[in-house]
Amino acid sequence: MRVIGIETSCDETGIAIYCDEQGLMAHQLYSQVKLHADYGGVVPELASRDHVRKIIPLIKAALVEAGCTKDDIDGIAYTTGPGLVGALMVGATVGRSLAYAWDIPALGINHMEGHMLAPMLEEHTPDFPFLAMLVSGGHTQIVRVGGIGQYELLGESVDDAAGEAFDKTAKLLGLDYPGGPRLSALAEKGVAGRYRFPRPMTDRPGLDFSFSGLKTFAANTIAKEKKLAEEAGADGVDEQTRADIAFAFQDAVVDTISIKLRRAIKATGIKRLVVAGGVSANKYLRIKLAEMMDKQNGEVFYPRIEFCTDNGAMIAYAGLQRLRHGGDDSLEIIVRPRWPLDQMDAI
Incomplete structure (x- = not known):
């Protein structure tokens, strides 16, 4: 069975073709980072328009890469949610329309389920059950996974997700969009021990997260250093101080995640x-989670780096699992900007 996966939930247009016998046959991805960089973040209307421009050429390119024609495709999977409603509508409309024209089934896929199953694209895959730590955009969640569609939400962020806190703190440090990766790169130059940031919600039971206060702590720390620099006659906060703040922030986020995961285990x-x-x-x-899991006598699984961000391959894989068990949407095109994982059907 060969399935086209279409991912348009935010600012990447991802198209892939996955086969249950041959594995991943094609993977096409277009990032809108340059488009949104001038605005310091994703502009939903611009994202939707760019998906419209890129989606059909990428589908054609994926078919060529896979050496396939439309007659070789058995189903289409497209991201239904969560995500930006306009961006989701582009992928859902194209996916559902192609399926109707080609007389094959089509199915909407949960974006977070796609991320959670992305490690299944690798040679070494986890057996069920496993714990999933989802850290994607506006989501920070710990999920118990018993099988496809068997998801129990154990904990999630009650305000800013980890990725959002990274991006907002990066902006406070004067870093360009996308902020998260740039903050991490800056943190590599930082020195441990100069600053100590709080580990939010680790002093109480439970597996929920809160990173809004951590972002505020970073803002106050940066403001304090700016004031000290001005009093000393310096032209802003020096690079090493910014790197040390970035390190302390990243260390706090990672340590908080590690603490919660130890509790979940x-x-x-x-x-x-x-x-x-x-x-x-x-x-x-x-690095830190590998150390933690080694102490737990456990094992940690990741998707390869190119499949950590949004991509069509994870949607194609998740779609294949559901389509071959009889999944098929009606002709009505529905998107779900909010779609909790624990509302998914098991197969």
Whole structure:
């Protein structure tokens, strides 16, 4: 079975073709980073328009890459949500329309389910059940995964997600969009111990997260250093100070995630961990979680770096799993800007 995956939830247009026998046959991705850089963040209307321009050429390119024609495709999977409603409508409309024209089934896929199953694209994959740490855009969630569609939400962010806090703190440090990766790069030059940031919500039971206060702490720290620099006659905060603040912030986020995951492992007894989403590409996070899981005698799984951010491959894989079990949407085109994982159907 060969499935086209279409991902247009935010600022990447991702198209892929996945086969249950041959694996990933094609992977096309267009990023809108340059388009949104001048605005310091994603502009939803511009994102939607760019998806319209790129989606059909990328589908054609994926078919060429895979050596396929439309007659070789058995189904289409497209991201239904969560995401930006206009961007989602582009992928859903094109995916559903192509499926109707080609007389094949089509199915809307949960974006977060796609991220969670992205490690299944690798050679070494986790067995069910496993714990999933999802750190993607506006989501920070710990999920117990018993199988496809068998998802129990154990904890999530009650305000800013980790990725949002990274981006907002990066802006406070004067870093360009996309802020998260730039903050991580700056943190590599930082020195440990100069600043100590709080580990929010770790002094109380539970697995929920809160990173809004951490962002505020960073803002206050930066403001204090700016004042000291002005009093000393300096032209702003020096590069090393900015790097040390970035390190302390990143260390606090990663340590908070580690603390919560240790609690989840203790509560569930599950020592297989999947980490997915854009923040899962963070080098420091990977190092610290590898150390943690080694102490737990467990194992951690990641998608390759190119599949940490939004992509069509994860949607194609998730779609194939559901389509071959009889999944098929009606002709009505529906998108879900908010779509909790625990509302998914099991297969």
